[in-house]
Amino acid sequence: MVLLRTPDERFHNLPGYNFEPHYVEIGEARVHYLDEGAGETVLMLHGEPSWAYLYRKMIPPVVAAGYRVVAMDFIGFGRSDKYREIEAYSYQMHVDTLWAFIEKLDLSGLTLVVQDWGGLIGLRVAAEHPERVFRLVIMNTGLPAGEMGPTPPDDAGDVDNAFLRWRRYSRRVEDLPVGQLVQGATVTNLAPDVVAAYDAPFPDLTYKAGARIWPSLVPVFSDMPGVAENRRAQEVFRNWQKPTLLLFSDSDPVTRGNDRLLRALIPAASREPETTIRDAGHFLQEDKGEEIAEHIIAFLKRRPAPA
DSSP states (O other), X not given: OXXXXXXXXXXXXXXXXXXXXEEEEETTEEEEEEEESOSXXXXXXXXXXXXXXXXXXXXXXXXXXXXXXXXXXOXXXXXXXXXXXXXXXXXXXXXXXXXXXXXXXXXXXXXXXXXXXXXXXXXXXXXXXXXXEEEEEEESOOOOOSTTOSOOXXXXXXXXXXXXXXXXXXXXXXXXXXXXXXXXXXXXXXXXXXXXXXXXXXXXXXXXXXXXXXXXXXXXXXXXXXXXXXXXXXHHHTTOOSOEEEEEESSOTTTTTHHHHHHHHOGGGGGSOOEEETTOOSOHXXXXXXXXXXXXXXXXXXXXXXX
């Protein structure tokens, strides 16, 4: 499989983004991450089709509160290397990459902050390696395990379902308009240079294989890879007692209702206040990043790690 590397100059002078890049080799790929501050580690994981830039509003206040923030770019996104071939991407590849990243950086006592695919991957790793995780912050995501039944013959499903419409669109569109998609999934009117920052990782179509296939890897149908593993993860979370905070927005048609499902699944989530991020879309970090950071800081102080 061919790996592509986005030229560094595409990341120069991005608005609101003055963080030093760090890299680690995982397999044959170079994986990018941010590493700011000191103290307990808060690991922030992005989703589709964004990258660590999504957390630029949240990192400074969390660091100022006395914590270390690490924000990784998954393979195929941001400043991490990108496979040219769609076939190189799988759910399990991303899970394995995150676990290798945690091992290589020797991260432990983690507060895992996840959204979108960051949740599908991060929650799997938390369930499979709970010894590394102390707290969870879960935003606009889920842990599906084939609840929609077998894949329909036309691979389209119910066109009235927002996620399935997105799944079908991402497979069929000729060139995924990443920046426009981020803009369309926020309530805020993003400045043109912010929209361009989300396009920065992708000089042309050949870099977008990972972004194009990600929606089709979500195991919503019972015959998809990842269903068995996610069901095992769900069983772990039925007995999860570690601090867990749910922060879902009020204007995301894709993950609406998943907060109720996760609150019912994870016992510890019911011990935290029910908090809805108002006037925010799917990318709630863009709409309300500073507000979310304050919720996370209060949660960290409220649920201190053992001495």
